[in-house]
Amino acid sequence: MNRRPFKQVDVFTETPYRGNPLAVVLDGSGLSTQEMQHFTHWTNLSEATFLLPPTHPDADYRVRIFCPGRELPFAGHPTLGSCHAWLEAGGKPRGEHVVQECGIGLVRLRRDGARLAFAAPPLRKSGPLPEEDLALIARGLRISRGDIVGHSWCDNGPNWRGVLLRSADQVLSLQPDAAVLAGLDIGVVGPRGKVGVVAPHGAGEEVAFEVRAFFPGNNGMVEDPVTGSLNAALAQWLIGAGLAPTRYVAAQGTALERAGRVHVVQDAGGEIWIGGASVTCVDGRVTL
Template identity: 40%
Template sequence: MSILRYAHLDVFTHGLGGGNHLGVVAGAEGWSTEAMQHFARWNNLVETTFLLPPEDSAASYRVRIFTPGREIPFAGHPSVGSAHIALEWGLAQPVEGELVQQCAQGLLPIKLQHRDGHRQLLLKAPPATEVTGHQPLPTELQLALAGIRGGRLPPALVDGGRRWWLVECASETELRQWQPDHNAIRALAEISQSMGICAFARASEDRAGHQVAVRAFAAGAGIQEDPASGAANGVLAWYLRHAEPEGPLSHGYQVSQGREIGHDAALQVVIADDGIWVGGATRTVIEGQLHWPLPA
């Protein structure tokens, strides 16, 4: 019987229960990939991560990220949540205000900062590239966007650790009221080998507390709608910076996500000379021991 530490987190939380769930396991150095996948399947969260000693001397720690169905190389909220626990449990120490996460995507810096008296962690988004270029948009995209009017920027397929269709909507109100065809989004995700659609709109009020509203329909990962997605927001920030380099969002903004499914996540996007950083606050909700028998 292996006894390990376990935490259940609320990542990108704006209020109690507002963010995205994450399970984090520490002490599973002796576990096989199959054992990690078995537990992640039983845990049945969008992602479960395993904190491990780094294999690269430049890293603060190593993390492996599992959905219930498979291991993935990178995801935003699992990275931010894992960094939170690495600090809380003293498994890593920041150097000049940064941690360095080792994962299958490579070495990713995570910056510490304080905002309104709370610690925030911002992940440096992986480099991104536009996949669509000047190719015609697929018919599957048109079907998936039925019932919503487009905004000022055209749809684009962008790959930045995770691949997303980025779609601007005409207004925040329309975005929040949209009832998309999830089967059509799933077909689009399959044909484009993407996560699905990250739909966004510019805030309708200056005093809304955010400048961008986001909804992420991750059919490619088997998720109907993600309450808070760091990776999708990192890809979106890259797109906005390149599409509107002198625009009002080109240096960063606040994101509201998840209200349509009973959450209220808040993400901060910082667009700087050294890259794009996406993060927010994390709350530890449950903490204790994990009793999990491994096969002989």
């Protein structure tokens, strides 16, 4: 075992312990997949990442992203948190953007003032959800089918199903039934029962949308504090459908007493960037 540089970063917040935490091992060289997965379980966090030398000539670093039970090809808050940790540890991008290599390929990141932002990766699946899924989601969220006023596949690696409700208050009052939503896993390969819920705030509010993210865990349904991959896919859907402006801020984590803020911008070329602040809460070494 070696003592390796390590940071625990809170992502999508400027205030420590109000965002979504991430464990970052800054030198994952020589660790096996099993060792990375075991350490991820030990942290008891939603994700841990391991930074490695890039294998692609255009990348600044490579990252492997793990959650309890499996490795992920891409995830948003681990992307921002890993980049924050890499830069804070002295990483220097070779070009205008930081280029991260991960399971889905290359992801570009840019500095946006005090925040970092990543370019939303292409959707692997889009378009309306099947009606049988919507009926199950409505039952699982304990709402009527008519309360869902919009819906779309939001798959950019993690296979999210996105549903739009009428109001932020309705989103915040949800109390999902884990047993019902777990039925979304039936008959498919891999964990697929991920549901993202979004609704607009009123005019003049600090944030434009309220977001919540639910997925099956070892002890029933889990709610994610702040979810970059989901917000990226929601932005592609909502902006593309004319349901959101080309620049807005989404809140997530409110129901968990967090204060996540996701900054969404569609640039002049049509590319969507997902940004947020990150703060380091733990800085030291870990024995692995």
